[in-house]
Amino acid sequence: MTDRRRHLFLLAPYAFGLTALVFLPGLVTFALALTEYDLIRSPSFVGLDNFRELWNDAIFERALRNSLHFAAFGVPFRLVIAFGLALLLHASFRGVTLFRSAAVVPTVVPEIAYGLLWLWFFNPLYGPINLFLDLGGAPERTFWGAQLPQWLTNGADARAAIVVMSLFTIGELFVVLLVARQAIPRALYELGETEGASPFRTFATLTLPLLAPVLLLLFCRDTIFSLQATFVPALIVTNGGPPPYETTYVPLFVYRNAFEYLRYGYASAATVVMFVLTGLIVLLQWRIYRRWRMAFSG
């Protein structure tokens, strides 16, 4: 068997799964976006009506803005934290395995259980977060005098809560960055030390450029992920609120329209918009990266 055939053979199961579970449903979603379909009766073709309705739908606009907000805040924070942890925990020292495990564990907790746990954490009166912030402070004030966060009743705080929840499920980012950091030859750092480079200079001229391709890949991947990852937190913790739709993200909008209001065609159109938007964001990131790399290498 030639190398090419062996590769094709090994890729076949994945390609089959990808086709059956992603490409075909994706195509069906594109087709259903052009129909009125209630999951029960046959779909009827309506052309671009669903997209026109979405264009004028204030709730969808809100959901889209909320999703972009989550990506804009969640992705950089998640990457920075995962990167920081990878740099801290790449070396061997006593107990490092425990710390690495701790960094990964929240990612493997079932999403519903994770959501319920945070629902308790964010409880405005009895949750541990506000109880801690309130220690020694005046009633409803933090110990430094600010108003206590209203995690579930204030729009900005609720959106922040959803971002905070996501900051602990960074296991995949962490593992990839840890491996990438460990793959950098030790000799390069020894050379830097010999030449008297400061830790910051070593980081800026050695670690960061060498890990940049991995970081970009993770940045793109996490952007795609973040536009979908709000579903369970928004459903379990905030239920899309507080009003008016402060934490209704596109996945929750799609779910409600498809399965609670039986507007599957309309929900498909919203999914298509999200898909196109995700593609555009990733394309933009890629172009910025290419410019940055050209400038760096030039």
Next chain:
Amino acid sequence: MARTLKALALVVLTLALGTSCGGSDSGAKGNVDFLVFGDPEELRAYRNIISEYERRNDGAHVRLIEASDRDDLIARLSTSFAGGSPPDLFLINYRFYGQFASKGVLEPVEQRVEDSAAFEVDHFYPQAVEAFRWNGELTCMPQNISSLVVYYNRDLFRKYDVPEPRPGWTWNELVDVAAKLTKNTDGKGRYELYGLGIEPSIIRLAPLVWSNAGEIVDSHEAPTRLTLDSPEALEAMQLLFDLRGTHAVVPTETDVESEDDESRFMNGRLAMLFSSRRSTPVFRTIESFDWDVAPMPIVREPAGILHSDAYCLTKASKNKDAAWSFMEFALGEEGQRIAARTGRTVPSLRSVANSEAFLNPSAKPRKSRVFLDAIPNIRHVPTVSTWPEIEDAIEGELEQGLYEGVPPEEVARKAIAATTPLFARAER
């Protein structure tokens, strides 16, 4: 992710619901899948009915499929209809059955009821039966007919020397009582006791509007818009919002998010709560204080809102006769007695509603007759197919009115703007 969820839901439901729809035996024999949602106490009622039914009918098997909440039930139903394997039977509130009835997936039961030896349609309260007529045809059969009542903590009334509510009490009296039972002894921080709990939703507002001689929609049969901007409705909305804004007798939004009203009542930190019969089974677990129910207070004229769930038979059921046989038992004297004894239902069958099974004076609430006395004044909200969306859209606006102090006029304007297209899209 949403796509994956849809696909998974379809696969799981097709597998779960499809496995036992094979038989086509007539009568009670064969498997019946029955989809419901509810609290553990409520589910116990259905399990009791099923086990008694199976005990009496050799070869009958009813499988209870439990959804976690109403949204989950609707998602399960819609995906199972799409997958071609819906449950044979399901239980749903009249406010939510329209979206299925309008799509023609429910088996009308008019003829089966006429042919039934177990009961006649006249044996049921017409207020509940009429809510399940779709274009004049009886589509589902109601199991209960609750109205909105005021649950109250008798110990707190005694402790603070407040007279218990009497029949015919007014809204102003309710506010006075709630004010006397709202306590913040240290004058700062959190209130240790609130007088009243009420959720800002259309099913709480509607009876207030009706009691104030107003309407919530322009036409009950073919509604095209909300009429919350009428003087009567605006007044009623102001009464609701004043509970927080002016009188501060209901918990704040933060309080509610920290502890829902039902839990607050059970923990003795809420003196009164607007709710339907649904709360009774869980309140029967209260051991630390005595409680009872009072009628809905009157603004100008008596009014109540229907809370009713019905058994619906699906057209795609492969075992309709067996499913109907179970329905007949559950809706008949024996089935309704079993459900009533658990405290969950106000029986839709008049004979059982007026029997010891429901009015048992040794079981709380002692004044269960309050539920029956309210029935003549009970009304129901429209059952158009888009009603679930309409309720969701209104709820957000009412929350803003109750907790954020948004004036009724603005709440009405926004609610009407958000819901008019939904009425236009509705199927009737």
